[in-house]
Amino acid sequence: MFNPNELTTAQAAKGAAMKARIRVTLKNGVLDPQGKAIAKALGHLGFEGIQDVRHGKYIEVTLAATDAQAARAEVDRMCRELLANPVMENYYFELEDA
C-alpha cells in the first residue's frame, strides 16, 4: 500500500515542491465593470444586500523549492514582473508545501 510518509531516496533527492496560491485584485478606486456586472446579475437572481463585487484572478504556481524564504522572494518577483500589473492591480499570495 502507498504510504506518503515513506519517501524513497530518489524522491527525497528530487527536493520538495511548494505551491504558491496567488490572488490578483484591482486596486481600490480602479473601475471594475466586470464586478459591477456580476453584482447586477446577483441582484437579478434575487440575492439582496449586495454592496459591492470586485472581480480578480487566482493563480497557482508549483515550484521546486526547499527554502520558503527564497521561494517567497521568487514568487514576489513573478508577481511584480508578470502576474500582476502594478499600475492597476494588487497581489497577495500564500506558500505551502505541495
Add this chain to the structure above:
Amino acid sequence: MKACVVVFPGSNCDRDVARILAAVTGKAPHMAWHGDTVLPKCDLVVLPGGFSYGDYLRSGAMAAHSPIMRAVIEHARAGGAVLGICNGFQILTEAGLLPGALMRNASLRYVCRDVTLSVERTDTIFTRAYGNGEPITIPVAHKDGCYFADEATLDRLDGEGLVAFRYHGAGSNPNGSRRDIAGIYAEGLRILGMMPHPERLADPALGGTDGAKLFNSLFAAFR
C-alpha cells in the same frame, strides 16, 4: 524610411500596416517574428493590432516579455521611433515604454466603429501631416481599450503635452478612458501608442484616408 513590423502569435493587423507602409515608403517593411532577438537597423518599429498570445493573463502582457521586445526596447532607448496600434499600445504599456494600462471597456463590449479624434499636437513625427489640427476619423476595434493611469500620471501627460489623440465630441469615447485619451506619447515624442487603427482607414476604397496621414508624417520625418 526603413520600417519594421513585429509579428506576434495572434497579431492580425500586421499585413494591413505592412501594406500601407509599403504604399507610403515604396518598399515593403521588414517583418520580424516575436521569437527573433535582433531587429534590422530601421527608423520605425510598429507593434500591430491583434490578440497576441490570445490576450492571456492581460492584453499585451505575454508579448511584452517575448524575445523581440528586448530589441524593441533597445531601439526605443537609442531614440528610434515606435508605433503601437491597439494591441501594440497594450504591449507598450505592459513593457513599460508607455505609462498607464489599457483595461476592459467600461461597457464590457467589444467596440468596432469609426471614432472622431482630436489631434492634440501636429508637431510630432507622427502627426505633422495633420496640419490644420482638425478632428479626424479613424476606426477603433477593441475590448480592452479603456486607458487608465493615476491622477498624477494623467496630470503629467497633460502638462507635458504627451496626449496624442483624444476621443472628440460628447458621447464619442468608446471605452470610458480617463480624460478621453485615445493615444499617448512617451517623453521625447518618439514612441506613440494609440487604440484607433490608422492602417484601417488609409485608402479611399475603404471610405477615408485620415489614417494614411500618420504614415505620411513618418515618411516625411525619415524620408
